[in-house]
Amino acid sequence: MMISFKQLKHFSLHATDDDIGGCKDILFDDQDFIMRYLVADTNTWLPLSRKVVISPIAVTKVDTDEKKIHVSMSAQTLKDSPSIDEHKPVSREYEETLFKYFGYGYYWIGPGAWGDFAHPTELADADREAAMQEDNALHSQNHLRACGEVNGYDVATTEDEVGHVTDFIFDDTSWALRLLVIDTRNWLPGGKHLAVLPSAIEHIDWSSHKVKVNLSHDALMEKPEIDVDQLDDENYINQILQQAE
Template sequence: MMVSYKQIKHFSIHATDKDIGGVRDILFDDKNFVVRYVVADTNTWLPLSRKVVISPISVTRVDQEEETVDVSMTADTLKNSPSIDEHKPVSREFEETLFRYFGYGYYWIGPGAWGDFAHPGQLADPELAAMGKEEIDNKPENHLRACGEVSGYEVATQDDNVGHISDFVFDTNSWQIQLLVVDTNNWLPGGKKLAVLPSDIKNIDWSSHNVSVDLTHEGLMARPEVDLDKLDDAAYVEALVANAKLV
């Protein structure tokens, strides 16, 4: 199933025993363009200073109709998990602590976005977790960024700046980001929402709040428009991605 960042921000998170708040943000890897964590908004039952993250490894279902994310843990398990500082980058050391707490295998050990696997849930296997801990000395750099931060960044083509990043579309099976949405309204009145592929991205610059794409101005403007209301139509999304690759 496909869902956008703006859509999932309205979803509630359900533990095995009760509702544990809603989705506050999404952290993605800007190297593999895969969602690594859901940041939980737990203000109703945790101190305001504590923010916790949920790996897709823990997610058992994303229900678009009910607008819920179900996770395979109790509220107390999440409550006692390591917390993050929203104003600081998530370090590899934090990720190791988090994955040891939950008993998961490390996604950064192996060639793919989820190590040796296509689906994050496979890393919940205890044998994989033990194997990962034996290889802890190999710590590739992480590349985590928040969708909430990158949303609004200006988009720089090879010629000029055109529009800004307004949304992200990802697959809730593999959690791969399929598309980024560029809104040209701030550059062109009555602008469009255009599909950009992760492979188009050259660089994301925090200091300048800028996303550089390997496209000309004309190339970007030729990209297909995105209808976010049709994301539940698999054929539509497949055609959208295919058309973006053709331009």
């Protein structure tokens, strides 16, 4: 099933024994285009609102009816997890510390977006130490960016600027970023919400707040319109994905 960033921001997070707040943001990988972390809103349960991140490895269920995300850890375990600075990028060294704390295998060791595995939950029981002996890429650069930051960036085609990023659509099993939603209303009166594949993204320019795509103006405007209220309709989503190619 598909779910959007804007939807997830209204979901609550539930540990095995307690409510742990809501989803504040999502950190995605701008190279593999996959969600790496949910950022928890800690205002209601953690002193000083310390930033806490949760890997999809820990997600056991996404309940769209109740708008809840269930994770396989206790509230205390999450409270005791390594802290992170709200205003600094997530480093590979921090990720190593975090994954050691939870006992996860490293997603950056192996050929796929989740290392040697197809789904993130499989990393919960992975043999991390054995994998490290086979691969020296532990301290390779990561590519983590926040949806909350990129949301609103202008979109630049090969010819001009058309609209801005307004949402992100994720697969709630693999947590791959499947579609970027472009709002053209600030460029075209009565504009559209267009669905674009991540493969169309050429570069995300953090300094100019722009997402550059390898599409012409006309090619972008021919992408399908998307209705996020139909994300739970598999036939609809498959149709949109085909049209976006």
